[in-house]
Amino acid sequence: MTRPRPAPDRPLSRRALLRWGAGATLLAACGGGRRAVASADARLPTPAVVDDDDHDDLPAIAAAPACSAPTADNIEGPFFKAGAPHRAVLVADGDPGERLIVGGRVLSTDCAGLGDVELEIWQADARGDYDLDGYRYRGALRTAADGAWRVTTVVPGRYLNGSRYRPAHLHVKLRAAGHRPLTTQLYFAGDPYNDGDPFIVPSLIMPHRVERGVRRAGFDFVLEPA
Ligand SMILES: [Fe+2]
Incomplete structure (x- = not known):
């Protein structure tokens, strides 16, 4: 079933997205191979995003782990590709x-x-595909x-x-001096699909919510001194 969604007629800034919402729904999973077929909702065009508010507050949700405990590691998987753009x-x-x-x-x-x-972060697109030819949904930044x-x-x-399907997930690598x-x-x-996934670690599960049509998730990483 396709849910009704607003249809903005111009690119929206991230601030505007948060203010007015994009009205999307979470993907349904089905399909074969490493390609998962998204729901009809996921195939609808979505509003443009303009990166004009880099200095907004962080997402309100934070996992807030006890910072004495380093973040658990998790498998790299087969789709990492070095050289992601900044x-x-x-x-x-x-x-x-x-x-x-996030x-x-x-x-x-x-x-x-x-x-x-x-x-460095890399992920499947909304259809469950990793870009192995280019760098779609791959990026690197500095905190x-x-x-x-x-x-x-x-x-x-x-x-x-x-x-079986892997649950939705983001891959992340962190490199910090002295850690x-x-x-x-x-x-x-x-x-x-979290239940029964052979790789998931409970402490890596993020809280999240939809706020004005945009899903927001938070996570604090804790790195162990070298
Ligand atoms: Fe993956």
């Missing part, structure tokens, strides 16, 4: 999929924010002085791993 907006105008803003801070185990951390990070993208589509590098994944609370 950017924090992965979604392009007109891309299908539910808009997602962010938080990168902390050390003493709870201090870590600036200038290289954070702000207080450790803040934020990425604007779409909710990743699910894809088959063998005979052990981290390769991990972030998951979404409530994904029906």
Whole structure:
């Protein structure tokens, strides 16, 4: 079933998206191979996003793990590709999929924010496909002085791993001076494929909510001193 959605007639800034909403829905998962077929909703054109508000507040939701415990690692998977461009907006105008803003801070185990951390993120597009030829839905950024990070993208589509779907997830690598590098994944609370996934780690599941039509999720990474 396709839910009604507003149809903005001009590009919207991220601030405008938050203010008025894009009206998307979470993807349904079905399909074969590493390509998952998205729901009819995901195929609808979506509003353009203009990166004009990089200094807005971070998403209100934060996982807020105890910063004495380093973030769990998680498998890299087969779709990592070195050399991602420096950017924090992965979604392009007109891309299908539910808009997602995800962010938080990168902390050390003493709870201090870590600036200038290289954070690399890669994910499937809304249909569950990774771009192995180019760099769609791949980006690298550096954290702000207080450790803040934020990425604007779409909710990743699910894809088959063998005979079952992996839950929606984001892949992340972090590299910080004086700290052990981290390769991990972030998951979404409530994904029906979380249960039974062979790779998921409960502490990597993000809270999230839809606010004015844009899904917002938060996660604070904690890196272990080397
Ligand atoms: Fe993956």
